Amino acid sequence: NAGVTQTPKFQVLKTGQSMTLQCAQDMNHNSMYWYRQDPGMGLRLIYYSASEGTTDKGEVPNGYNVSRLNKREFSLRLESAAPSQTSVYFCASSEVGRGTGELFFGEGSRLTVL
Amino acid sequence: QKEVEQNSGPLSVPEGAIASLNCTYSDRGSQSFFWYRQYSGKSPELIMFIYSNGDKEDGRFTAQLNKASQYVSLLIRDSQPSDSATYLCAVNRNSGGYQKVTFGIGTKLQVIP
Numbered sequence: 001n002a003g004v005t006q007t008p009k010f011q012v013l014k015t016g017q018s019m020t021l022q023c024a025q026d027m028n029h030n031s032m033y034w035y036r037q038d039p040g041m042g043l044r045l046i047y048y049s050a051s052e053g054t055t056d057k058g059e060v061p062n063g064y065n066v067s068r069l070n071k072r073e074f075s076l077r078l079e080s081a082a083p084s085q086t087s088v089y090f091c092a093s094s095e096v097g098r099g100t101g102e103l104f105f106g107e108g109s110r111l112t113v114l
Numbered sequence: 115q116k117e118v119e120q121n122s123g124p125l126s127v128p129e130g131a132i133a134s135l136n137c138t139y140s141d142r143g144s145q146s147f148f149w150y151r152q153y154s155g156k157s158p159e160l161i162m163f164i165y166s167n168g169d170k171e172d173g174r175f176t177a178q179l180n181k182a183s184q185y186v187s188l189l190i191r192d193s194q195p196s197d198s199a200t201y202l203c204a205v206n207r208n209s210g211g212y213q214k215v216t217f218g219i220g221t222k223l224q225v226i227p
Contacts, residue, residue: 096213101146101148101215
């Protein structure tokens with residue numbers, strides 16, 4: 001049972017380069033999320049998608065774009081990477097209105113921008 | 115004021131003792147409350163959730179909620195070295211089909227053998 005799968009797990013970029021983080025879930029969840037985690041800052045929401053076809057900004061959206069490709073997949077794109085985007089990125093999914101409201105996380109993607 | 119406040123620690127307890135982790139939140143509309151455990155280099159995993167005032171027990175873990183005081187706590191009885199991790203408090207508010215989940219910075223727990 002894969003749950004939430006993120007790729008890549010590690011990436012090093014130079015300032016100004018672009019990249020896309022991929023996320024897929026196999027739990028048939030409606031809602032998907034992208035968080036970043038930095039020391040002393042905790043998990044902060046970048047973007048979320050409440051359902052297929054919708055996306056909205058979270059707490060720290062600047063410098064990022066997202067695409068909800070279908071119900072399973074939710075990608076995060078950095079168009080022009082900056083050192084401030086060095087972080088660990090987590091994708092998560094949940095089912096609103098049913099169950100516990102638990103967030104299921106992927107393994108994380110560690111991004112370094114030089 | 116942060117929406118969810120936690121002491122970052124580290125909180126050090128001897129093996130076998132009770133570890134007490136605390137969290138306060140500012141949004142009185144928060145509906146559900148979670149404790150996630152995160153081992154170093156790993157992703158968060160849910161260990162407890164609570165919706166109603168009072169205590170909820172699951173094995174060695176007890177979550178406590180006091181909505182009037184806007185306070186959530188996690189007690190870990192008979193602490194083991196394997197409990198050494200960062201514990202994230204999270205509060206949730208459903209808003210138009212979206213779960214607004216806000217996390218605290220986490221408390222690092224060290225269980226000393």
